[in-house]
Amino acid sequence: MTLTLGNIAKTFPCGTRALRPTDLEIEQGEILSLLGPSGCGKSTLLRIIAGLETPDPGASIVFDGEDVTHQSVDRRKIGMVFQSYALFPNMSVRGNIGYGLKMQKLPRAEIAARVEEVIELCRLEPYADRAITALSGGQRQRVALARAMAPRPRVLLLDEPLSALDAALRGQLRDELALLLREFGITAIFVTHDQDEAMAIADRVAVMSQGEVAQIGTPEALYRNPATGFVARFVGDAMPLEGHIERETLHLQGGMLGLPRASDGQQVLVRAEDIRIDPQGPIAARVETVTFLGTHYRIALSGAMTGPLFMLHAGFSAPKPGDKVRISIPPEALLVLPLDTAA
């Protein structure tokens, strides 16, 4: 299903602008992630698409050419996975999964067959007759997905579906979810505050900040070409290089860096993985701490700029705290972006 959102805004009764007018287009079978910190409006946007929240007047929500802006949630034929899963404690796993089909008033035999089908797809066979309270977090998450998918919704909306799980399980279920969603081939919108989750699951990511979409694109495009400092910081943890820009040169405390173009009045950011230890490097720094992380070391440097600068160092050995080092940054890794507008 193609989803077209036009001029979606939300002002809460208290006057808070949760969402500035937003337009968005989602293609058939596409998985879009809404990524941003809490309070950026991503959940509000999702709830408006679901019909759980009413947008400000002038909005339009179109599902495959059908205007659903004024349709109530129970008529929109959507599937939704909630952060808390919202599984019905008064029904078994099977009862939960079959509920949407029951609402469609399908014949009993067909409901049973389709519930079985989804149970199998989500590998829930051993738990099908259990009570919800007898399930683990990961199992509940799968039941929530199965329940949302069973009625074959036009679009699947997921609101932080993994955030209630512990870290180890979250990683595993993230990949599982990415595979399942593609198996279903459904158009899906996925809200998260976790950039790894967004990148692992989504075809396209819309990074949101302060009630608006800051940038939308494939995970790679966002990582390589962030449009704003916020996007660079949020996707891939870019650090601002605190220094003084004079035309094509960035003056830092530990040395000078050449910039690809004259960049006065802008900011320069860099990611930890793009900084190299290089005896011929232009910047002097001192190693403060070294943390071994398995695949690499994370090193905190002082003296390069006023604040600490972090770098990732691969290899079998690393400098010791107190060592004086020189570092370099390849020019293509420098992200020269406009200054953030004060919020």
Add this chain to the structure above:
Amino acid sequence: MRHVTRHLPLAVTLLACAFLLIPIIQSILAGLTVNYFRGLSSGLTLKWIGQVWELYSDSIFLSIGLAMACLAVTLVLGVPAAYVLARNPGRTSRVLEEFISLPLAIPGLALALALLQLYGTVQGFRTSWTFILVGHVLYTLPFMVRSVLSVLAAIDLKTLEEGAASLGASPVRRFIDIVVPNAMPGILAGALTVVTLSIGEFNLTWMLHTPYLKTLPVGLADSYASMRLEVASAYTLVFFVMIVPLLMAMQWASARAQRITQ
């Protein structure tokens, strides 16, 4: 000395139990002896219970009927009211909840007087059993609302309902499929409380009753005032037999509802 500190609490407990139980046992025995003043030596009989049945079976049926009607009304009014209060938490809801609970703080007597002043002159209504029903509903409704509300407040009702709505359930279906089943422990506890209170209610009923409409407790007072002690005691026995199982069921249901709210 240690001996005393160990046994004293036990002794106090036993004394307190005796204090509560002896009058009850005495009353039950009085209802079963041929002549209370001559004591057990006069023999045991079920005659008095038979007489109570003859004289007051109407009261028993009236009380049961009244309790059932009261239950029906408190269910129809109380469950949706609790639902609305649970779904819209806020100051207005808090104030409304207090208003519903107000009859608890006012003596039944005052409540009855207010009802009499307001409706006492309405022909047909004043002498109808529905007049007493109104009093009972006023008095028991807060128990139903609070019991259901405490269970509903303990579950994430809003999200559960949103879940059902996203699956295509209309508001009515959500209420039937999600709200009521999940509120059931609270509804059950509230229902048993309402029935128990309605059957045992005296203050208000005493003021509202007419000679043709005596409930169980009003009949009890009447029998102590005008019958021989054995009959009145037998009446007490009948009352016990009716109310004690209800009381036990109520405690069981409340404990169950409490487990959910924790």
